Amino acid sequence: MDTNAVREVAAAAIIAGGRLLLAQRVAPPELAGMWELPGGKIEPGETPAQGLRRELREELGVDTAVGDRIGVDVPLPKGMVLRAYLVSLRDGTPTALEHSAVRWVDAAELAAVDLVPNDRAWLAELTAVLRAG
Numbered sequence: 170m171d172t173n174a175v176r177e178v179a180a181a182a183i184i185a186g187g188r189l190l191l192a193q194r195v196a197p198p199e200l201a202g203m204w205e206l207p208g209g210k211i212e213p214g215e216t217p218a219q220g221l222r223r224e225l226r227e228e229l230g231v232d233t234a235v236g237d238r239i240g241v242d243v244p245l246p247k248g249m250v251l252r253a254y255l256v257s258l259r260d261g262t263p264t265a266l267e268h269s270a271v272r273w274v275d276a277a278e279l280a281a282v283d284l285v286p287n288d289r290a291w292l293a294e295l296t297a298v299l300r301a302g
Contacts (some may be wrong), residue, residue, distance in 0.1 A: 176249045179221040180206035180288065181256040182239055182295060183248050183263070187302040188273035191282060192228065202290070205285045206253060220272045222256060228268065239298065240291035249288035253291050255298070261281060 173285035183190040183206075189202040207228050218235035225233050236255040243251040265271045274282055276299040280294070 171207075172202050176209045177217055177220075177245075178209065178245060178249055178251045179211055179217050179224070180208040180253045181221055181225055181233065181235075182206055182253050182291070182298070183233065183256045183258060184298060184302060185258055185273075187299060188275050189279060189299055190229075190263055191266065191272055191274055191284075192268040193270040193272075194285065195267075200285050202269075202283070203285045204272075204282050206291075207271075210249075217252065219252065221256070225256070228262070228266055229263040229271065230266055231261040231263050233257065234259055239294060240294040243287045243290050245287070251274050253288075255296075 175285050192207040194205055207225060208221055209224035211217050220262055221235050222233055234257045236257065239253050239255050244252050254265045263271050276296045279299065280298060
């Protein structure tokens with residue numbers, strides 16, 4: 170493993186039937202109650218797709234297929250970067266195992282949701298995908 174590799178946090182844009190899945194944060198306190206794309210840190214030795222599939226099994230209890238990246242890289246503290254990927258459900262119904270709730274939103278609803286600041290970087294791209302679907 171390249172020790173100079175950027176540590177990645179991957180976020181899943183799970184889209185089905187023209188709607189995007191969002192998860193409601195429980196922590197930290199300043200983000201609790203806000204909505205985000207589910208996901209998490211990619212562990213050493215994992216590809217982004219492997220890590221994101223693992224995170225989604227842990228957080229939502231679903232099996233997924235990870236597709237192309239969407240939107241810009243969002244710089245995070247400690248040299249990490251947040252990246253979003255288009256994801257489709259293979260099996261299971263998303264359940265809030267590590268969040269307080271999950272919900273599906275369409276393009277109009279997405280514009281009004283209280284998204285965590287980092288995920289707002291992808292609003293234009295997510296809205297375009299939802300409107301195209």
